[in-house]
Amino acid sequence: MMMGKTFWIWLAWFVFLMVLNFTVPFTVLSDVPHLRGSFLFWVIWGAVAIASMFVMFLGWRESDPSAQRGPS
């Protein structure tokens, strides 16, 4: 399936987010024994991921079902 530029940008963004998710608390924040460490990181990380998804799907729109014609 041919994927557009938008797809690759979002894919790169979410791969980046996942890399942060699996590395930052285990490295940069491993010596921060405080709520301002990993707890705050993951809360912000979650909020950013969710906001990104809203941006992704808010542009969807209804289509005229009668206009759909595909191979059977």
Place this chain on the structure above:
Amino acid sequence: MSSGGYAWTILAVYVIVGIGIAALARRQMGGGMNEFFLANRQLGGFVAALTYAATTYSAFMMVGLAGLTYKFGVGALGFELTYLGGLVLVVFFGPRFWLVGKKCDYLTHAQLLAERYQNRWVGIIAALLCLVFLVPYAAIQLMGIGYMLSVISEGAISLTIAMVFATVLSVVWANIAGLRSVAWTDALQAAIMLVSAAVTLGFLVYRGFGGFEPFLGRLNTEVPKLLAGPGLLKFNVFFGLALPWLFFSLSNPQVTQRLFVPRSVTAFKQMIGGFLIFGFVYTLVSVIWGFGARLLIPDLPAADQATPYLLALPIIPKLVALIVMVGILAAAISTIDSILLSLSSMVSRDLLKVGFRADISEKTELKIGKWVVVTLAVVFLVFASWAAGKSGLAFMIAPLSAAAAAGLLMAVPALIGAFFWRGATAAGALSSMIAGALVVLVLQFTGTKPFGLWPGVWGLIVCVILYVGVSLVTKPPTEKADAFIGYLEENLPKYKFI
């Protein structure tokens, strides 16, 4: 009135209201498989969001996730939010499921796979994977209910009685009007889950600690080890738990089936958006709850008992504790009845009709599906009774959930490939699912973790290698692949789907 008396009274109210809602849903019910298992693909966005939330979030959250936080600390938050971040898979694949589901009248993802790969065995194996791995997942819901009701009611409701009660209720709500009654009761249950958990958290923080500031201060000073880095979760454990969770939204049939049901694009958007907000709040509440338990009752013998013991403390008013108990019960039942419906649709459609008896009528198929609901419920109950007697990490609710998710993960490469890779073959899909599942089962039962990596990680490595490798040396169903992927290429832009 005694604790047991209050508990049974509140449960009776919950059951009566739930049955009333299910009966209302039945008034709108038509006939046939699509109607019973998919609510005729006509769910509105609000109900779709709440049923997605209630189905996804189970007793695991306020019992298992709270227990995981109690034992390991902040890594539990990262683990659960990884799942929520993985919902981008629904944003991406959801519209694809929805479009081909409507066009080809798919009832399950196994049916989609069988047709896409032009091989009924692909559907049969995908359905069997779900059957094998969802039994422990459903059973832990019953265990969660059992633990909690027996403690909160101070023994008035035994573990076994609680599990039987939940099983019977799940079967009744699933059979009254299929997905329609499940979705409507789910909407009620999701509201109970979130509101009761948030209100009780307020009591915990203000009556247990004197407010948020003292609570957070005590966390920083008394349990710093649970806050540093990922807490006490080592990377391999975190990765082993989080990886299957990341793909949960594609691997679990009870949630993939919900990708077929929104009645419009607007309803689909509302479903995803509503669920994301619900999930974020519910995750935070459950994790903070687990931290609160760690500070107030630090020496529990089993982490899974953190929530029931917390609810039994005098700082939580008895009535509030009982309402939370119903909230957790609701979370578990809403997951169990959805799993029952989903698995029974797979048995009747993928194993029976597509698999071996194409000639059976839709009426017979539906009748069999309804009986499978009852049979599977008994299997869940037997497994839960057995597992509830065990102890130790292997039988903690969270790892058992992750183990189930690890097995289900083995169908994900074949699913993703179905939408993208014209060269993917039935042999690749079959070998990847079978070998991956065997690896997970062997490692899980022997307790082996080569190089410290969990079963799901090894299973996925084997699964992906076989899927790609075998597909490259076998012949793909080119005509079907072109039609399937071509249809999506033509129609996705019409809705501005990515």
